Amino acid sequence: MCCELCPQESSCLTTVPVFNGMKTEDIQALRKVTRSSKFQKGDYIFREGDHSETLFVVKEGLIKLTKTSAEGKEQIVRLLFPGDFFGLFSLLRDENHYMNAEPVQETVICLIEKRDFLQTMERNSDLSFRFLLAMNDRLYEADETVGNMSLLEVEQRLARALVLFHDKMNTKTGAFTLPITKKDLASFIGTTPESVSRKLLAFMSQRYIHMEGQRQIQILELDELKRISEMH
Numbered sequence: 001m002c003c004e005l006c007p008q009e010s011s012c013l014t015t016v017p018v019f020n021g022m023k024t025e026d027i028q029a030l031r032k033v034t035r036s037s038k039f040q041k042g043d044y045i046f047r048e049g050d051h052s053e054t055l056f057v058v059k060e061g062l063i064k065l066t067k068t069s070a071e072g073k074e075q076i077v078r079l080l081f082p083g084d085f086f087g088l089f090s091l092l093r094d095e096n097h098y099m100n101a102e103p104v105q106e107t108v109i110c111l112i113e114k115r116d117f118l119q120t121m122e123r124n125s126d127l128s129f130r131f132l133l134a135m136n137d138r139l140y141e142a143d144e145t146v147g148n149m150s151l152l153e154v155e156q157r158l159a160r161a162l163v164l165f166h167d168k169m170n171t172k173t174g175a176f177t178l179p180i181t182k183k184d185l186a187s188f189i190g191t192t193p194e195s196v197s198r199k200l201l202a203f204m205s206q207r208y209i210h211m212e213g214q215r216q217i218q219i220l221e222l223d224e225l226k227r228i229s230e231m232h
Contacts, residue, residue: 012036012057012110015083018130026120026127033116038108045101045109046087052097053114056087061107062179065099066187076188078141079180081168088135091117104180152229157189158199159229162209166219174222178215 012034013019013027022030036059039045045063046052063080077099080086090097091114121128152160169176178185186193203209208225210218219225 012059015059016057016085017083018085018134019127022120022124022127026124030112030116030120034110034112036108036110038106039103040107041103041105043103045103046097047100048097050097051090051095052087053091053094054087055085055091055112055114055117056101057085057110057112058082059108059110062104063107063109064102064104064180064184064188066102067099074187075190076184079164079188085134088131104184154189154191154195155199155202156229157191158185158196158203159225161185161189162203162217162219163222163225163229165217166222171219174219176217178217182214 013022013031019027019030039061045056048068058080060082063084063086064076065078065080065086067075067077069075080101086101087097089095121131165176165179166174169179180188182193182196186196189196200209200211203225204211208219208221208228210220212218
């Protein structure tokens with residue numbers, strides 16, 4: 001089944017940088033075996049311990065990858081935006097997923113099965129190399145995240161998150177709707193919802209941002225937020 005939710009001109013394969021430069025025949029062959037599925041908030045794409053042989057690509061929406069402690073506390077490990085892919089570790093290692101994947105809003109996912117994906121990689125050494133680089137970037141981001149949790153103050157981690165949302169949501173005016181709840185934002189940066197609220201109010205009082213309601217944000221001083229987010 002082809003990617004029925006994705007018009008050809010906006011196929012998942014055109015939104016993921018790692019697929020750029022593929023041969024036309026490989027793109028066409030992969031597009032024929034790419035299928036799509038729609039998920040709602042509260043669904044699970046997969047749970048920790050599930051087995052799958054699928055590469056997932058975010059076409060629309062937003063996904064959180066989470067780990068759950070023995071006490072039931074959820075930690076958001078990564079947020080996935082349109083163009084991001086996931087599931088590659090389980091696909092290549094033939095192991096169960098070690099995280100949960102859950103949409104935080106209505107989301108369209110493109111799916112490529114292991115056999116079809118590996119056959120394409122075998123025909124395209126450049127694609128294999130780009131995926132290797134992408135995995136290296138993921139490892140770097142994971143190491144950076146661990147370091148940020150221990151070395152950066154809450155204010156710095158929140159500033160980084162706001163800059164990330166600004167960049168990923170392609171806002172030209174600096175205005176966007178916070179894509180996750182304050183509870184999820186707190187989990188993402190490793191603090192409490194109360195601390196998130198206090199720091200957002202502080203950013204407002206310093207006129208770095210303006211907020212309308214709970215989730216409408218206008219970034220007024222992007223360079224200042226970037227400065228705050230840096231390690232001193």
